Structure formats: structure tokens, C-alpha cells
Amino acid sequence: MGTLAVVALVGRMTALFALLMGVPLAFALSEHDPAEGAFLKAAGITLACGVAMSLATRRFRRELQPRDGFVLVTLTWLLLPAFGALPLLFAIPGLSFTDAYFEAMSGLTTTGATVLTGLEKLPLSVNVWRCFMVLVGGMGIIVLMVAILPLLGVGATNLFKSEAAGPMKDQKLTPRIAETARGLWATYFVIATACMFAYQAAGMGWADAFMHMCSTMGLGGFAAYDDSFAAFKSPMIEGVAVLFMTLAGVNFSLYFLVWKKKSAWVLWRDLEARTYLFLMVGSVLAVALFLSAHGVYPTFVESLRHAAFNVVSIATTTGFASVDYAKWPVFAPAFMLFLCSFATCAGSTGGGIKLIRSLLLHKQAMSELTRIVHPRAVRPVTLGGAIVPTQVMHSVLAFMLIYGSVMVVVTMLLLFSGLDLVTAATAAIACINNTGPGLGEVGPASNFQGLTDFQTWVCTFAMMLGRLEMLSVLVLFTPQFWRK
Numbered sequence: 001m002g003t004l005a006v007v008a009l010v011g012r013m014t015a016l017f018a019l020l021m022g023v024p025l026a027f028a029l030s031e032h033d034p035a036e037g038a039f040l041k042a043a044g045i046t047l048a049c050g051v052a053m054s055l056a057t058r059r060f061r062r063e064l065q066p067r068d069g070f071v072l073v074t075l076t077w078l079l080l081p082a083f084g085a086l087p088l089l090f091a092i093p094g095l096s097f098t099d100a101y102f103e104a105m106s107g108l109t110t111t112g113a114t115v116l117t118g119l120e121k122l123p124l125s126v127n128v129w130r131c132f133m134v135l136v137g138g139m140g141i142i143v144l145m146v147a148i149l150p151l152l153g154v155g156a157t158n159l160f161k162s163e164a165a166g167p168m169k170d171q172k173l174t175p176r177i178a179e180t181a182r183g184l185w186a187t188y189f190v191i192a193t194a195c196m197f198a199y200q201a202a203g204m205g206w207a208d209a210f211m212h213m214c215s216t217m218g219l220g221g222f223a224a225y226d227d228s229f230a231a232f233k234s235p236m237i238e239g240v241a242v243l244f245m246t247l248a249g250v251n252f253s254l255y256f257l258v259w260k261k262k263s264a265w266v267l268w269r270d271l272e273a274r275t276y277l278f279l280m281v282g283s284v285l286a287v288a289l290f291l292s293a294h295g296v297y298p299t300f301v302e303s304l305r306h307a308a309f310n311v312v313s314i315a316t317t318t319g320f321a322s323v324d325y326a327k328w329p330v331f332a333p334a335f336m337l338f339l340c341s342f343a344t345c346a347g348s349t350g351g352g353i354k355l356i357r358s359l360l361l362h363k364q365a366m367s368e369l370t371r372i373v374h375p376r377a378v379r380p381v382t383l384g385g386a387i388v389p390t391q392v393m394h395s396v397l398a399f400m401l402i403y404g405s406v407m408v409v410v411t412m413l414l415l416f417s418g419l420d421l422v423t424a425a426t427a428a429i430a431c432i433n434n435t436g437p438g439l440g441e442v443g444p445a446s447n448f449q450g451l452t453d454f455q456t457w458v459c460t461f462a463m464m465l466g467r468l469e470m471l472s473v474l475v476l477f478t479p480q481f482w483r484k
Helices: 002-020 022-031 036-056 066-091 097-108 124-152 154-163 177-202 206-217 235-248 252-261 271-293 300-315 331-339 355-373 390-416 421-432 453-467 471-477
Strands: none
Touching: 002 022, 002 036, 002 066, 022 036, 022 124, 036 066, 036 124, 066 097, 066 124, 066 453, 066 471, 097 124, 097 453, 124 177, 124 206, 177 206, 177 235, 177 252, 206 235, 235 300, 271 300, 271 331, 271 355, 300 331, 331 421, 355 390, 390 421, 390 453, 390 471, 421 453, 453 471
16 A cells, blocks of 8 residues: 555656656747757657556555655656656657656756767757756755755664754744645745856857756756856856855755845855865865866866866766866866865755765764763764764764665665776766766766666666665565565
């Protein structure tokens, strides 16, 4: 009965997903591009499947139980990319289901890794759909965290608290979850609209502005050109991207609170947001000085321009590129991939382990060092003046253990399949952290097209694990989950 109740809800979500295909369909109709039929067909199939699932299980609808929620989250993220792949399959000749599913999963998980080339030659509506999936996936994961996870019991609530910063740790944004979700969507929509107008004012056409706004706000990195942002050759456009990528890497709950309290002080007093800002500025300056010292660019200003764009892009797990940074001295791209593992804030649209976990781990390490010198000292981990509960620290430590284990397993599977060490390791980092480009064969000047089907599926599953923060998926593989 529980599974059927989950299927009923997934059916309704699938039907809603079909309606979202109306956005690229509108572009197709306005441009009279050849993908018009592909979107009509895909939307019809998706809507029919969603309605069929919902009607067949409508008498089993009930309030979700803790186990149901985990099944729902995983099943949704497995099924929606399959439906999201349909327009790509119908519109792009010769595209395999494996590659289409990878592309859709990459969009919805806001990874931005692609297997497609010749993006400029694709119908406009196809590129719109790719980028729009990033926008939907970026906010979708926030809504899932806020609206679904609190219903899953103490464990999931603590998982949420281990990520959230500031007021979000101890109080709800609003008394009702639905009101909170609407508030976050409104915040997201307002900033996204500002981003689109800023891109247009900087020199993009409206279609380009819409597509790259979607990828920027979702921190997904899909572009309408093979050369990504290098195609525009515009410092002004790059500056707009840097600004809004940085904004999207902050906890959106804080923006909501800024609007409610009419004070920007909320942002500054939040430790995670403050650390994030210093980390971005410091990292950009460090890489710019490094590039300048190595004579990569003739002037420091040019070094600063390319460092600012590409460091912020990779650190926030967006994945845009303005140059082939893989040709920089190896420290710079390696440092950028290191940043993408933890730099973004909880509640943002970015991937990785999140900065709040890194701060808690640092505080825990310092506490242990103090205890070595002073065995009787009591130094609990605190955040924002409040003591962090022991169970939250246990949750963080368990997550980090699983994160490291998954990273090793994915890397070893890719090595086993024949990839070289640099490609395998950086592909694992890029997919699990939902960053997009890695190095080697999957670097910024190439993509994931050269991978075998096995390698593509490994990377696809890694993207989903990373976006759902692993625990929500891996708990399904434990014997305890299935015991009554």
C-alpha cells in the first residue's frame, strides 16, 4: 500500500513535469523550429503516463510515512530524467537513450555535463529545454528539502539541520511548509528575472539571456554554444555571470529572510554566507596572482578577469568556461576542483558537501586538538553562539564518510572501465559535486561524449547521488529500511 501511495504522488509530479515542457514548446512555436513535434509528442507521452499512474493508484493516496518519502525522492529523480530525455531523443537524430538520459539527469541535477556537440546547430527549443531543466532542478531540490524532508522523521530533519545555516537551523521560515515553498520560489523567480534582464542589458539576445539565466541561477552550466561563455567574448556578460553565480551560491532562505525583515544584516551575520564571500574573493585573487606570476596572461587585469569567471564558475559548481583553464598551470584547475567540493552554501542551488559541513568539521577538529592538550577540557562545537547537538555532528561525520567512499568507488569503477587516472578522478569529482567539467578527456574544451555506455551510466548515477546527498538514496539499500 505504501508503494502505491508513492506511485500516486509520482504520477501527479510527472503530469506537472509534462506541463513544464510547454516552455520550450512556446519557443518552438514562436521560432517555427523543427523540434515542435518532438515536444508535443514528448509532453503527450509524459502527461499520459502521469495521469495513468495517478488514476490507477488514486484510492491509495494517504499521508507519507518516513520510508515513503525516501522512496518518493529516489523514484522521482530516476523517472523524471527519463521523461526529460524524450524531447532530446525525438529531436536529435542518432542520440541514444543512454546519452539522452545522461543529458536530462545532468540538467535536472544542475550538473551541466554534456554529451552533445554542435549546440549552435540544435533547434532553439532543445537548448531552451536543456537549460530550463537546470532552473527547475535547482529550485526543485530546495523545495524537496523544505517541503518533503521535514515529514520524514527525526533523521531527515537532522540531516536538513546539519546543512542549514543561521535562523533556518532553529526555526521555520513560515508557519506552513507550503507558504515557505512559495516564498522560496518567489525569491528564486525575482533574482532569476533580474539575472535575465542583466544579461540582456549586457548584450545577450532575449533567448540567450533566458537560457543562460536558467543555467546561472540553477548553477548548472549548460550553455547554447560549444565554447560556453567564450563565444560571447564580453567582459560585461562575464561580469553579470560572476555576480549571479555568486548570489546563487548563497542559501536562498537568507534572501527570503532579508525580504521579510527588510534588512541585509541577515546575510552578513550568517557565518556560512560570510565565510563563502571571503572564500570566493580570496580564491579569485589567489588564482589571479598565480596566473599573473606564471605569465599566463600579459596583464594582471586579464588574469583577474579570467580567474574571477572560471574560479567562481567551478567553485559554485556551475561549470561555465570562458577559456580552456585545463591549459593553466596544474595548481589552478586542481584548486578550482577542490573548491567545488565544499564552497557553496546549504540551501543554495550548488552541489558538493556544502560549506556549513566544512565549518562544523573544522570546529570539531579544533575541539579534538584542544582535548589532546587538555584532556579534561570541555569544548563543544558551537555555531552562531549555539551548541551544535551531538547527533548533528554524528550526521555530518557519517555523511563525510559516505561521501569519501562514494568518491573512491566511482573513481575505481571509471578506472576499471579504462579511463586514465586524471579523467576518472576528476569525472567523479565533477559528477558527484554536480560541477560539470573535469579534466583530461572530460575537460572544459571537451565533454562526456567520448565515454562508453558503462562509464556514462556510472557518471549518471553519481550525479543523482550527489544531488540527493547520497543518504536519501543509499538508505534504500540497507536491510533495516525494508524491515517492518
